Amino acid sequence: MKVRLEKDQIQVLLDEYFEVEFSFRNTEDLSLALAQLKSDEQAFVLDWVRRIASTHIEIAYRFTSQASRALHVMDESMIEAWVLQAMDVYDRIGLHAALKVISGIDRFVRQGRERASGALFEEQVGVLMPFVQGLSGRKLKLQQGDDLFTDTETIYLPSVMAHLPDKRDNFLLYKVAVAYHWAQVRFGTFHQSLLHYLTHHKTPDLALGTFHALETERLNACLGRELPGLYREMSVLTDKLTGRSVPDGWLEQVAELRKQDASVMDCIKMTESILGQPLPATTCFQGQLNPALAFEVMQQRIEREKIALRVALKAVADELKDKSKLEREEPGRFQIRSKDATSQLEDMSIELLINGKSIPMPDDVRGTLTSIMQDLGDVPPEYLVPAGPGEYDFETGQGRLLNPEDVWGGAYHEEGAFFYNEWDYRRKHYRKKWCVMREMSVKPVHDGFAERVTVKYRRLLSHLRKTFEAMRDEDRLLKRQVYGDGVDIDAFVETWADVHTGLEMSERLFTRMHREERNIAVMFMVDMSGSTQGWVNEAEREALVLLAESLEALGDQYAIYGFTGMTRKRCEVFPVKQFDQPYDEAVKARISGIQAGDYTRMGAAIRHLSFRLNGVEARTKLLITLSDGKPDDYQDDYRSEYGIEDTRQSLFEARRSGIHPFCITIDEAGHDYLPHMYGGANYTVISEVEKLPLKVSDIYKKITT
Numbered sequence: 271m272k273v274r275l276e277k278d279q280i281q282v283l284l285d286e287y288f289e290v291e292f293s294f295r296n297t298e299d300l301s302l303a304l305a306q307l308k309s310d311e312q313a314f315v316l317d318w319v320r321r322i323a324s325t326h327i328e329i330a331y332r333f334t335s336q337a338s339r340a341l342h343v344m345d346e347s348m349i350e351a352w353v354l355q356a357m358d359v360y361d362r363i364g365l366h367a368a369l370k371v372i373s374g375i376d377r378f379v380r381q382g383r384e385r386a387s388g389a390l391f392e393e394q395v396g397v398l399m400p401f402v403q404g405l406s407g408r409k410l411k412l413q414q415g416d417d418l419f420t421d422t423e424t425i426y427l428p429s430v431m432a433h434l435p436d437k438r439d440n441f442l443l444y445k446v447a448v449a450y451h452w453a454q455v456r457f458g459t460f461h462q463s464l465l466h467y468l469t470h471h472k473t474p475d476l477a478l479g480t481f482h483a484l485e486t487e488r489l490n491a492c493l494g495r496e497l498p499g500l501y502r503e504m505s506v507l508t509d510k511l512t513g514r515s516v517p518d519g520w521l522e523q524v525a526e527l528r529k530q531d532a533s534v535m536d537c538i539k540m541t542e543s544i545l546g547q548p549l550p551a552t553t554c555f556q557g558q559l560n561p562a563l564a565f566e567v568m569q570q571r572i573e574r575e576k577i578a579l580r581v582a583l584k585a586v587a588d589e590l591k592d593k594s595k596l597e598r599e600e601p602g603r604f605q606i607r608s609k610d611a612t613s614q615l616e617d618m619s620i621e622l623l624i625n626g627k628s629i630p631m632p633d634d635v636r637g638t639l640t641s642i643m644q645d646l647g648d649v650p651p652e653y654l655v656p657a658g659p660g661e662y663d664f665e666t667g668q669g670r671l672l673n674p675e676d677v678w679g680g681a682y683h684e685e686g687a688f689f690y691n692e693w694d695y696r697r698k699h700y701r702k703k704w705c706v707m708r709e710m711s712v713k714p715v716h717d718g719f720a721e722r723v724t725v726k727y728r729r730l731l732s733h734l735r736k737t738f739e740a741m742r743d744e745d746r747l748l749k750r751q752v753y754g755d756g757v758d759i760d761a762f763v764e765t766w767a768d769v770h771t772g773l774e775m776s777e778r779l780f781t782r783m784h785r786e787e788r789n790i791a792v793m794f795m796v797d798m799s800g801s802t803q804g805w806v807n808e809a810e811r812e813a814l815v816l817l818a819e820s821l822e823a824l825g826d827q828y829a830i831y832g833f834t835g836m837t838r839k840r841c842e843v844f845p846v847k848q849f850d851q852p853y854d855e856a857v858k859a860r861i862s863g864i865q866a867g868d869y870t871r872m873g874a875a876i877r878h879l880s881f882r883l884n885g886v887e888a889r890t891k892l893l894i895t896l897s898d899g900k901p902d903d904y905q906d907d908y909r910s911e912y913g914i915e916d917t918r919q920s921l922f923e924a925r926r927s928g929i930h931p932f933c934i935t936i937d938e939a940g941h942d943y944l945p946h947m948y949g950g951a952n953y954t955v956i957s958e959v960e961k962l963p964l965k966v967s968d969i970y971k972k973i974t975t
Contacts, residue, residue: 272309275316295327318333324694324697329357354699357697362703387436389430391429398412414427418451421560422571433554434507439507450556450557454485461535463535482552511554515550516550575645578634578638583656584658586635586656691703692916694912706841709843710842714860716859724819727816731816751778751781752780761779793893796833796896800869801902807866814846830845831879835903836868870900871913873917877924880927891928
């Protein structure tokens, strides 16, 4: 039974959690309030104060001030969800937004009731994303936001959709909202004439509301033609939400907007003629219109895509130029030929021409052309001129193209990256999408390194190959068989005893040899942190060459990835050999090119390589880490218990997915932390790095047979 604490005892704890020696916070009133709680309530609140304070003291302080009231309106599980949401918001957006969550108890309670029958964005985004990506035109992104709208590149959706009592109906509201805002982008709602019209209008808010109602009628007609099944469901949802009430004469007024050739310009013209008249009731999936933001995003995209297209066409032109030298024909100017698709739901058919002849078009060029035509209606001739040498100053950011190797240059971008949670042992919960992971290329070095290794270790390599070949041809003795070549003595003795006690005699009395087909996939995860500089890096590369040469004889599926990084924003893995790649000269050159990098943020690397390994069909999956030390990063925080606990949690996740992790380290202090991370039998510490190749093969044999 928990002991109820007095005010002074609570104040001592709060002073420690809030670091009052430095923050100068007054904890007397808070301590007095908590002293009035029951012992169980005190323990619950103080535990969460400690955990929240590890993220941010101000959030913990505000939580403490709200704790007594929170206990009156929420149960403990709901309080936990409330606090975790605040910390997740802090991770994603910052302190101000997190404090807004903490102060909004009533809003959270209301949302909690809605969640019982509502659809949640985080649960439905996995279904909605493929849906919107499968529609034509620009590939839109989905993101959670406070309001429902689109900026022409991203559709922002509320965290919960709970306007109807049925959970499936609320999911359909999400789907209809996505389709409706896709239609705004696909069918030209945000034409530049709209912003011009509103900017010069005497009553822009009234004009925008009227235009939105008219544009909804036009878009509904487009959806009815292009997505008839979804449109029928949308009509049913509209009846449930508003009863489909419209002002007298409305349907006759908007009849022209339902025609296939109706445009956004028709809506703008009609807006002025019906301004001030009653409008139909709005539905929740219509969201809001933000023409100014859409126009700003559009202008940035137009310039960016012009650069991207011209740079891409330069690459195509250079390739054609090399080819024309062989064919003695100079490449001409680029042109495009487009033909509208039979349905607006389909992407426009675009051909890239040169000298009047159609040429193959890369997918990125096709996507860029489609997006440009969607914004401008056509591709201006100057867009089809390949970029000249030095025309865009990529060093200063003018015309900068996204490059995964340039994560610190200019504004940090996360396109093309993988996002992984990270375990915070102090919270006892994950930091959501906390680590940004990229797959980076290894610069190959064609210096004959692999050949030198095979010569240097030719005797050892011969031994290793024989060892691995023996593993391939090994027979396994099966006991307690119904038939076989020998007698199973243990089974025979047990059966003899059973017979003499009156039990039925077993038929499983024999042994036989069985050759089992190997079905193994192994991922080698190689530490490329700065501490491997020099002889450790050399030993790792030699071990990888010897392993690859030996595994080729065995026939197991294997891959080799290096890992390093600096902070959560720059976690990197380096594919040296992927599962479907042969061990060829390119792989040998990449092994030679492995260089020491930055730090050792292991949790994110384990999660990403587990994801890659789980994409391979195999009965047995192994993740073998070659490392020279414990988890480490640029920030002192990850070097401590935090990094060890995050790595341990990532290994739990790997095991749950069917992967067997193992670690080989040269860190003599490994015995202090590896049993906690990997378990007592799933690691080994070697004292002499020269023995790494042989040790790896011995361990591989042990854990795969």
